[in-house]
Amino acid sequence: MNITGMVHININCSDYENSKAFYEMLGFEEYLKVPERNTEEVAAAVGMTTYRVKGALLRLKNADPPLVLDLLEWKEPSDESSPYLNLYQPGIARLALSSNNIYEDYDFLVESGVEVLSRPVTVTLGESTISRFFCFKDPDGIYLELVEIVRS
Template sequence: MIERIFHFNINCTNLERSLEFYKKLGFQVILDFGEGMESKEMAEAFGMDVADIRGVHLRLGDNPSATRIDLLEFKNPSPTGQPYPHLYHTGIARMCLKTTDIEADYQNLKSQGIEFISEPKLLPGTTVKIVCFKDPDGTFVELLQGDF
């Protein structure tokens, strides 16, 4: 029986750069796979000939059951392609992080050089505010405050 979401994966072109970005959002490293995580079994499970990967697991807070980010930099094969160019692309388009103070988070992240698509916006007919931005490789991230 499927129990919960364990992690979702974000591939990046430079692990250290992306790791610093996600730390700005409050994520903590809870598992570091180190350099040269090469596995024939992982390559086969991913449908690849070879998989030489550098990666970390990140989470928000101290709850061991919290959903993790599996942040990976493929060393071999090298990463290819581009993230989705816009938020209405087919497939998983963005990661949404819930916050209790979107205005403070917006100002804090903006002061650290993160570029936002807009200022926080109140969704019509709700008390929910959202704002979107991109990580260093162009993956969309959303902050959300409020409940539906």
């Protein structure tokens, strides 16, 4: 295999404008609109005969390496079902983002009305790494995690 890194993470949403505003609040910015429709060849590559979406690629400001979200609201076909009901369901469960001030970020999200699962908690990883984290949800209930790593 010749894999050299990650390109983007696709997040499907029920309301593009609402989700875009949420991810912008987290520090992402739109840098490329996704075409509403594409060729039959592109549709086939994602397992469909045709599709229609509203979306864009969003990048996290000042992230190194870059972190890109492919945020899509599917118009045709569409699916009204909920995302994962819990964090232990098989599949990609959550997106973990890094913070350099987890307590300030926690307060900001709570004050902004974001659903959080708990206050930041501390966990020791190995003998010398301490991690503080908490989980929260985006407007569609997709789980996200904010992590601050402190090396001792």
